[in-house]
Amino acid sequence: MPTRLTHTRPKGLAIWLILAGVIGWFAAFQLTVEKFHLLANPGASASCDISFLVQCGKNLNSWQGEVFGFPNPIVGLAGWVAPIVVGVAILAGARFARWFWWLLWAGMAFAFCFVLWLISQSIFELFTLCPWCMVTWVVTIPSFYAVTLHLLRSGVVPAPDAVRKVADTLMGWVPLLAIVSYAIIALIAQLRLDWISTL
Template sequence: MSRQNTADTAGIKPKRAFEPQQSTTLCANREPKGFFHGHIWNYGVMLVAATVGLFTSFILAAETLKLARTPDKPLSCDVNSVLSCSDVAKSWQAEIIRFGDLRFPNAFFGIAVYSVFITVAVVGLCGVKLPRWFSICTWFGGLFAFCYSYWLASQSMFAIKALCPWCMAMMFATTIMFMALSHATVTVQGIPQNRNVLNMYYRMHYDWMADMVWIVVVLTLIFVKEGAAIFA
């Protein structure tokens, strides 16, 4: 009796040499490992980006106060008809939050928001496992900041027809901050629970490719639409 027949007779199922479905599942379930998926890299990038956002918020707040004191004088970032902080600061989009006659410039809220994200980044750098509810709320807060910054950028380009250099810097800082936060939420905090696709996305470094393509597309759109006036 052959060896195969003996195994069949004993009720033992022969082990297959290759099982593609099981191999794919195990590959998808693998958690991303390494420095670029850890808390030091992701929260470090988030900290740097949030610090840049906080710095630009302080500058915009100072420029807003300067404009209020001397409305007839140009600001330091008024380069030409396209690169003009004054035109953006005088628009209604620059003061979304209003309570009656009280109007609050967006830069003041930027100081508060970026301070919160800096705090989260510092806590994450310490290797602290954040509560699940807090990580989810932080991610949605980052998503809101991301969407809000691009809404303001679209208003500047297509409605106000003027670009604020500091606002553009804040937009890109928010982009990098949110992407680093999303990476940390998945690979460090382990959210969501069923993250097979996200594990493969980050483990194969597709996020780097998506980040670079996104930023290049936005820069290309800006230069295609306003490049002639910017470099005039």
């Protein structure tokens, strides 16, 4: 017997998806503009190149910055539209089928895994902290947590009632989960790059 769906109009999640989508899209747009600037002006510095450690240029010009054969920010320009549309649709009264929620989760899981890989590359291979990239990290991580917990609490993912209750409780703790995640990333970056001494 299918699990009964609840939380079919998660307004809080919808507002977050819109906010995160707009912030993520803007960061991707800024990185795209910087990439165009660097392509048009070889040897120039990006406007977000603040120091040897905090910069966008090295990331944009690396192979990690073009994993799919084109600049990574283009993925963000296309991808961040989805949560914006989903959030607006929820606020407008839309209710989605399970398969739709699974597709949204798959997209968020891809973004989350991709961001984790980019974080590792930035810290351990490129030795930089890209400002606009970090903005993307800041919104991707809690977005993945929120969508995952929503799928569990709502019954989209079949789970025992106890698991659904825990997911519903944790939904209110997403900001703290995100802050803990940021702190772990900051600690790893400090141990590897000693970024505090450059402030």
